[in-house]
Amino acid sequence: MTNNTESAVERPGRSRRASFAAAISTSLEWYDFFIYATAAALVFNSTFFATDSEVVAAMSSFATVAVGFIARPIGGVLAGHFGDRYGRKPVLVAAVVLMAVATSLVGFVPNTNVVWLAPAILVTLRICQGLAVGAQWGGAVLLATENAPANRRGLFGSFAQLGVPIGVVLGNIVFLVLTATLAADSFLSWGWRIPFWISLIMLPVAFLIHRYLEETPEFKALAEKLAESPVVRKSPILEVLKKNPGTVLAAAGANAIGVIFFYTMITGSVQFATTYLEIPRSTVLTYILIACAIQIPLVPLAGYLSDLYGRKLVFGLGTAAMMLWGIPMWLMIGGSSPDTIWPFAVAVIVGVVAMSLQTGTQGTLFAELFPPEIRFSGASLGYQISAIIGGFAPMIMVMLINGNPDNAWKVGSFLAAAGAIGLICLYVIVRRYSGRSPVVGTRVETANAQYAS
16 A cells, blocks of 8 residues: 555645546547547538438448447456556556547548448447547546545546546537538538547657556555465456446446437437538537536536535436436427527536536446456446447437437437436445445545555
8 A cells, every 4th residue: 555655745746647637538539539429420421321311321320430339348348457457557548549540540531432441441440449438438537536535536536527528529619610611512521531630649648648647556556465465366357247247237227328318419419400400510519519618617516526425426416317307408409490599508508417417426436336456347347338328329319210300309208218227227336335335435434445455
């Protein structure tokens, strides 16, 4: 374990550096992951997947989006294996490099007369994106939480979650600038590629993390303990599946509503509003940007509140809020038009407020469900399994609407059902860990509990 001098003198600075690195790396990772989804909603359906049917084109385009979500748990499993054995930092650096390379290459996918070639390349690169973001999330969350003071893990852990709204804001700003400055034909032919080339900036970020950020003290303590009394270590992911399968599934079920809610709102509503309501894409992207900008301060606020009142309470309030807002939100989106845009604006702004309560707490909550030796694997697997469900949410939205904008309420019902399942899974977590200190998440109790003994 770390000594008192280190805890008193070094930890505050180390905590700030780790949280800043987590926020920067996740912001760029999510920027890369989200711009693909935005391009799929605005561009790919009319370029690489154009057909006579808008529904088929949208389904084909969003199918490539979903492929990335299928790859995310695989990335989480691989990262968990290496992160629990060799450290959090090297896995995070590798994930950032992989994401930068894969995303920039999307910008070079050719417009070709060979029907299968461009979609095949897109699917391959989207798989790489999924592997990268699946690996990155656990590394960023654990670097932030394991470097944080015991009574501030919720606040510092929330900085890893800031990447979600910041990534959306950055991506939407880039697309807004391009759509405002380029003619429609130019944007569809080559302008959409620029956001993908920008992702190369992640390479120097990876170098800085590798050069200046330390490994977490809790992993160092674990490594020292194993060095003093070597034992044959089993695969971390097999240990998780053997000893904590219920925890992984409950975490995935509890988190699914947040992922579904987010992607139907951030990606699905863009396709719905531009295709069926004929609202200009610049208008839609502007309000999505405003909503996510509002979310940025709300995420650390939720993390701070979880330090005061408990992770599960704040997380549960966010789940309930999303469940209750799902149907009203989509009724308001469906009732919008180019001349009456305020229902869309209210729908997404209230939506991100509800979502922030869960977003700001989920990283720390999931980390606290598992002991240090399998924490990377367990937290990543629970989070990324829920991502598979969320990845198909835009496709499910298209099927529920089925070309008729009057069916928007069905999307809200889908969200309400997912929220109810989330509350049930959270209840399972509460019952499973009732009276056990590692997951209490209140300031006093967390200060008395340690991640590693």
